[in-house]
Amino acid sequence: MKSENEKKELSFLGHLEELRWRLVRSSVVIILAAIVLFYFTDPIVQQFYINMSKTTFPTYQFFCLLSEKLNISDALCADDIPIQIQSIEMTKQFSTNMYFALIGGLIISFPFTFYQIWSFVKPGLNIKELKATRWIVFNASLLFFMGILFGYFLISPLCVQFFGGYKLTDQIQNNFTISSYMSMITTSTFLSGLFFELPVVMYILAKIGILGPDILKKYRKHSLVAILILSALITPPDVVSQLLVSFPIYALYEFGIIIVKRVEKKRLRDLENENPNTD
Secondary structure, eight states: OOOHHHHHHHHHHHHHHHHHHHHHHHHHHHHHHHHHHHHTHHHHIIIIIGGGGSTTSHHHHHHHHHHHHTTOTTTTSOOOOOEEEEOOSTTHHHHHHHHHHHHHHHHHTHHHHHHHHHHHHGGGSOHHHHHHTTTHHHHHHHHHHHHHHHIIIIIHHHHHHHHHHOOSOTTSOEEEEHHHHHHHHHHHHHHHHHHTTHHHHHHHHHHTTSOOHHHHHHTHHHHHHHHHHHHHHHSOSSHHHHHHHHHHHHHHHHHHHHHHHHHHHHHHHHHHHHSOOOO
């Protein structure tokens, strides 16, 4: 008979093997999605990147329409964005193409990747925890794609409009490299998707007992300051843009507090049921 240590070692190695294969499957799906995006580079770059530098982009049109509805003339309308995009390094267009294709592949395959990771964690949960988290893959994917849309249609256009039109002096022209232009859009969009996972992270931390509603309430003001600083870092330096980004992220934080409260209440109720008062 095998010793207890040998059984534990085999079990540990078995978990590592399962994790390895789940990561392999996720990587294969990401790479396949990236290959497809790489193949359709030209229409993607034209429609999703270059068009953002034109005033016909939907976000600019929406703000212009909003400006008319509010009777504030063309205060919110985007002016022409005087930028030229160039490549000054031999391999930069190829490496930039690889970068946006891989990030795009990760975005597209996020539900599958998250499902693989969650499937590895799920066997360690009890029946009650499984019932409480049965929609977590759907909810996490929904929040992620909402964040992607938020980043692409709000944060990225605001950055392109501001930095594309900003000049120290009219003698200096904005001739950006293709890598800096596309990386800014890709990175800000992807990070927005991750930011929108905040309620899911808070829920998981609450389930394992690390996070409680009291802590979140106690540091609510600190969180608001952190969100404002974060918004200032990823948006143009104007109040309107920072508020447009800060409000949804803070709303997600407050939504996370509600979720954590429910988790805490349910945990306390389960403890009472398991240890009823015998007095």
